[in-house]
Amino acid sequence: MAMSHVKTFRSIINTSEAVGIVSRRTFAIGGGKAKKGSKGAAQGDAPKASNLDKEVKSTTVVGANILKDGTDPKILPDAEYPDWLWRLLDKRPALSELSRKNIETLPYEDLKRFVKLDNRARIKDNNSLKAKN
Structure with missing residues (x-):
């Protein structure tokens, strides 16, 4: 008897409609005006205009x-x-670009950057080797 009810139910509602009905989310409707100072979207919906003048x-x-x-x-x-x-936002050369150049002819700033980036890369390699063991 239960199987016959299941078959009739399946014939009435196909699977996609049933999923749509089950997975729908509903929200409560506000029963009145929002109170002053309450947490609601009614107060902060509109962006506030700046009171500073252009000057x-x-x-x-x-x-x-x-x-x-x-x-x-x-x-x-x-x-x-x-x-x-x-000069803060100027692009600085990457380690791969600095390693392709002759280290002897690099300016001081680029040489300093090369040493820093090279040390950082060696530390990463050593840490990854230790993590594998």
């Missing part, structure tokens, strides 16, 4: 102040900043 945004580094009583630093002309600052 302040273009002359100061907004958000760079880390001190409680301090103010945001002013943006200075490019000539006021040190030269090394403009």
Whole structure:
């Protein structure tokens, strides 16, 4: 008798519909307005507009102040900043590129970088050999 009910049930609902019904997720519907100060999406849905004017945004580094009583630093002309600052984002050569060059003719900065990267690679190799044993 139970088998006949199963067969009729299968004929009514195919497998994909049954999976869709079982795996659907439902959420409760809010019964009223959100209370003030409650954790709901109703308050923070819209992005807040900045109350800073364009002049302040273009002359100061907004958000760079880390001190409680301090103010945001002013943006200075490019000539006021040190030269090394403009070279921070330059691409530096990789270990493979440095090892292809003659070590004797490398500038000091590249030689220093080569030694650092070579030491790091040897340490990684030694650690991986020790981990295998």
